[in-house]
Amino acid sequence: MRRVLAFVVGLAFGLGLLVSDMANPARVLAFLDVLAIPAGTWDPTLMFVMAGAMSVSAAAWLLARPRRAAVFGGAMPGPARPQIDARLVGGSALFGIGWGLSGICPGGGLAALAIGGAPVAVFLAAMVAGMALFALVDRRFAQARA
Template identity: 45%
Template sequence: MSVLIQFAIGLIFGAGLLISGMSNPAKVLNFLDLAAIRAGSWDPSLMFVMLGAVATAFIGFRMVLKRQRPLLGDTFHLPASNDIDPRIIIGPAIFGVGWGLAGFCPGPAFVALGYGTLASVLFVIAMMIGMAAARALAERQPTLATPSYE
C-alpha cells in the first residue's frame, strides 16, 4: 500500500511541476539570468514556486514531527548530527551549478523526459552517471561515507 501512496505523491509532484512550468528549463534559466532583469524579461515565477515549497515544507515538517511515528513507517529517519562537513557544501554547490547550466534539477528532469527532448534525456543520463560516481566514491572513502540514520 505504501508504494501506491508514494507513487500517487510522485504523480502529484510531477503534475505540480508541469502546471507551474518548472519542467521547462527555459523558465528556470530565465529566472537565473540576471541580465533579463535589465531587459525587462526576467521571470520571477520560480521564486514564488520556491517560497510556496519552503512554506509547505516548513508547516508540513512541524505537523509531521509532532507525531509519535510516521504514518507509513515504524520510525522517523532523521540525521543524528548537525555537523557541516565538506559533502554538505560541495554537493549543493555542484547541484546549483548543474541546475544553473542546464535548467534542470532531478524532479523536473524526469518530468521533462515526457517531452522527449534530447536535452532532458542527456541530462538524466548524466545525472545517473553522477549519482553512481558519487555513491562509488562514498563507498571507497570511509570519511565521505553516507551516515546511517537507522
C-alpha cells in the same frame, strides 16, 4: 501502502512541475538570469513556486512535529546529517552548478521526460553517470578509511 503513497505523491509532484512549467529548462534559466532584471526579461515564477512549496512543507512539518510515528508507520524522519561538512557543501555546489548550466534539476528532469527532448535525455544520462561515479568514489574512500 507506503510505496503506493510515495508513488502518488511523486506523481503529483511531477504533474505539478509540468503544469507550472517548471520542468521547462528555459523557464528555470530565465529565473536564474539575474542580469535580465534591469532589462525586464527576468522570470520570477520559480520564486513563487518555491514559496508555495516551502509554505506547504513548513505547515506539514509543524503539524507533524508532535508526532512520534509517521501516519503510515515508521519513525518520524529527522535531518539526514546534523553537521555541515565539505561533502555537503561540495554536493550542493555541484547541484547548483549543474542546475544553473542546464536549467534542469533531478526532479524536474524526471518530470520533463513527459515532454521529452534530447537535452533532457542527455541530462538524465549524465545524472545517472554522476551517481554511479559518486558511488564508486565514495566506496573507495570508505575502504581507504577502514
